[in-house]
Amino acid sequence: MSLVKTRVLLKAGLHHFPENAFGSVASLVNPAVSRAQDTLVIACSELGAAPDCISFGNRNRFLVLQHLAASIPSKSECEGDGRHSFRKIEKEFEKHDFRQLIVCGHLSCGVISHWLQPVPAGFVDVGGYRIRFEQGARRIVENNYSPGSAMKRLELMIFEHVLCQIENLLTHPFLSERVRNGATSLHGWVIDADTARVYSYRPTESAYVII
Numbered sequence: 001m002s003l004v005k006t007r008v009l010l011k012a013g014l015h016h017f018p019e020n021a022f023g024s025v026a027s028l029v030n031p032a033v034s035r036a037q038d039t040l041v042i043a044c045s046e047l048g049a050a051p052d053c054i055s056f057g058n059r060n061r062f063l064v065l066q067h068l069a070a071s072i073p074s075k076s077e078c079e080g081d082g083r084h085s086f087r088k089i090e091k092e093f094e095k096h097d098f099r100q101l102i103v104c105g106h107l108s109c110g111v112i113s114h115w116l117q118p119v120p121a122g123f124v125d126v127g128g129y130r131i132r133f134e135q136g137a138r139r140i141v142e143n144n145y146s147p148g149s150a151m152k153r154l155e156l157m158i159f160e161h162v163l164c165q166i167e168n169l170l171t172h173p174f175l176s177e178r179v180r181n182g183a184t185s186l187h188g189w190v191i192d193a194d195t196a197r198v199y200s201y202r203p204t205e206s207a208y209v210i211i
Helices: 025-029 087-095 110-115 126-144 150-169 173-180
Strands: 007-009 039-044 062-067 100-106 185-192 197-202 207-210
Touching: 025 100, 025 185, 039 087, 062 087, 087 173, 100 150, 110 126, 110 150, 126 150, 150 185, 150 197
Parallel strands: 039 062, 039 100, 100 185
Antiparallel strands: 007 207, 185 197, 197 207
């Protein structure tokens, strides 16, 4: 799936993020202090090594963690039945003073495409990834959008899913405190592998814009 547009406009008011939670592309490309591993990228496991090849930054700055569809459990999930853990992300923050955190989806995400299909008989949602998607991005798109095609519906699911994962990140106190005091800035990305372009979320416009 490839986009020719330079921006993807979303409905405003569906997400509530702290003021100044999101960093600018300029601060990411030209940080005041550039050093090894100052940026954490949480990406979809389908992307392989793609997030390591960010063209505008020294690759040594980026540490990449890969989850199915870049899915991130909320604090309440982690306090539930024990299947969910945020500890891996928290441990990386203990080792590295990340100034930037990027949640990175991609338009060719086969995981989200699969989650939109009927649940197969005997399916076990190990890790709760699918229900997290259904309660987040899928609910938001189906309740607030009227996509004109299956492709547009999938596209909206992918863009909204990134924002839902950022909301989940912010339920964890240690990270929300870092964001609040300016120690870490957030970024929402969606990669279009067909055009090698990156769409970055701009909260003031409720839109993803090509970097």
